[in-house]
Amino acid sequence: MLKIRMLKPIDNLCDYTFNFCWNDSKLQPEDVIPSQEGTSFTYADLVAELKAGRDVCIDGNAGKRLAYSVGTDLKHLGGTGGAEKAGNIFIEGDVGPEAGMGMVSGSLYIKANIEEPWGNILEMTSDVKGYRKFRSITDLLANGPGKDMLKNNxxxxxxxxxxxxxxxxxxxxxxxxxxxxxxxxxxxxxxxxxxxxxxxxxxxxxxxxxxxxxxxxxxxxxxxxxxxxxxxxxxxxxxxxxxxxxxxxxxxxxxxxxxxxxxxxxxxxxxxxxxxxxxxxxxxxxxxxxxxxxxxxxxxxKEKEKFVTVHMRDGSIVMRKI
Incomplete structure (x- = not known):
């Protein structure tokens, strides 16, 4: 398990899209995550751990957009666009809004509160003492609840x-x-x-x-x-x-x-x-x-047929299809 201690909440942790860096370059995969104590993990390190099926533990609070598109082999990063297996994410504190947006596999284990709006996740009965468990709706529909039970739905x-x-x-x-x-x-x-x-x-x-x-x-x-x-x-x-x-x-x-x-x-x-x-x-x-x-x-x-106006020598006008 990769463990990272956060001194303050940071946005976009475990974000498979890297905050849409291909669009506005706000975040790069190789950037070192700020406000971590005693380590120098990059955003890509956390994603690589999950893609390998291993777990990530965030000791502290997480900011906005945690686990964005987790479990997706994203096309814009050279993948198929389909779902793939992912490891679990453990949070030893609170989580900000939009957690699990676009998430399709893996699970979130959160010790404290999760702020609305949530993403594509549902709370399940937890199999780990002291943590609340969340699974993606897409995963639940595709693979069934298994030993988990839905809470409140x-x-x-x-x-x-x-x-x-x-x-x-x-x-x-x-x-x-x-x-x-x-x-x-x-x-x-x-x-x-x-x-x-x-x-x-x-x-x-x-x-x-x-x-x-x-x-x-x-x-x-x-x-x-x-x-x-x-x-x-x-x-x-x-x-x-x-x-x-x-x-x-x-x-x-x-x-x-x-x-x-x-x-x-x-x-x-x-x-x-x-x-x-x-x-x-x-x-x-x-x-x-x-x-x-x-x-x-x-x-x-449907794309309309395009024509060009042609002036003939006799003074007439002909519309020819392009």
Whole structure:
């Protein structure tokens, strides 16, 4: 086990994405973690330990975004984009918000409190005395609870019901489960990101990036969604009442439904509702047939044929396809 003593909370510990360093260079893998006592571990050292299936112990409090995307073989770092096994993380203190965002495997063992919003994690009965145990929702759906038992929520064969009132983000990240995740309340950012199969139903509002990179699953929100929802969708369906910002940026496939007219970013564009769309809306948004027919549908707009104006010698004008 790698053990690091922290003199104060530091953000992005055990973060597989290295705080998105490829985008803004705020954090580099080889950077030495500040405020550690007696060691000089880098951010990459902690990640390498987890990737090798070994455990990491943080003696002290952890800051924001602990264990971001743990268990993911990230494409932007040369991986497959799929899930892989990971070691466990032990925290001898408190944990800041957004812990376990995008997390797909491994477990968190926390001695004290964890601040909301949480990420893609659920609290389980602990098998280590003195620690609270948390597993990723994606791992739970893919592999089952095993000897663990859910605390304050329930899992049947086809439905995971979350009604503990905890605000969570990236619920179902990269999930490929055929059942339904039902959330009785609001959710944070990134619900259903990169989900391939299954349904997430939110009986409340959702945050930014809802259904972003959706790749075959279904995300239904019985309230509003935030900015960038449906961005970079490849496949699947996203439905909501209204959007607080632009939707569909860079989407390559899939369908977005909105009760209220939504502002779209290219290539998302208005499309015609078909019979199966209306049936989907009736079933999932719990509406009548007439109300379902009033929904707006958005799909990636097919690239329009481009023409160039050619002036002929006789003075006429011809439009030629490029």
């Amino acid at each position: 329930s899992l049947t064969e086809n439905t995971l019901k979350l009604n503990d009132g905890i605000l969570r983000g990236t619920i179902g990240a990269r999930s490929n489960w055929q059942g339904t995740v039902l959330v009785e309340g609001n959710v944070y950012n990134g619900t259903g990101v990169l989900m391939q199969q299954g349904t997430i139903m939110i009986k409340g509002d959702a945050g930014m990036n809802t259904g972003s990179h959706l790749d075959g699953g279904t995300v239904v929100v019985h309230g509003s969604v935030g900015e960038f929802s449906g961005a970079y969708m490849k496949d699947g369906r996203l439905a909501f009442i209204n959007a607080k910002g632009y939707v569909g940026a860079g989407m390559a496939g899939g369908v977005i439904y909105s009760k209220k007219k939504a502002s779209t970013s290219p290539p998302a564009a208005k499309a015609k509702l078909e019979k199966d769309d209306i049936e989907f809306i009736r079933k999932n948004m719990e509406t009548g047939r007439v109300e379902s027919m009033l929904y707006n549908k958005y799909e990636p707009e």
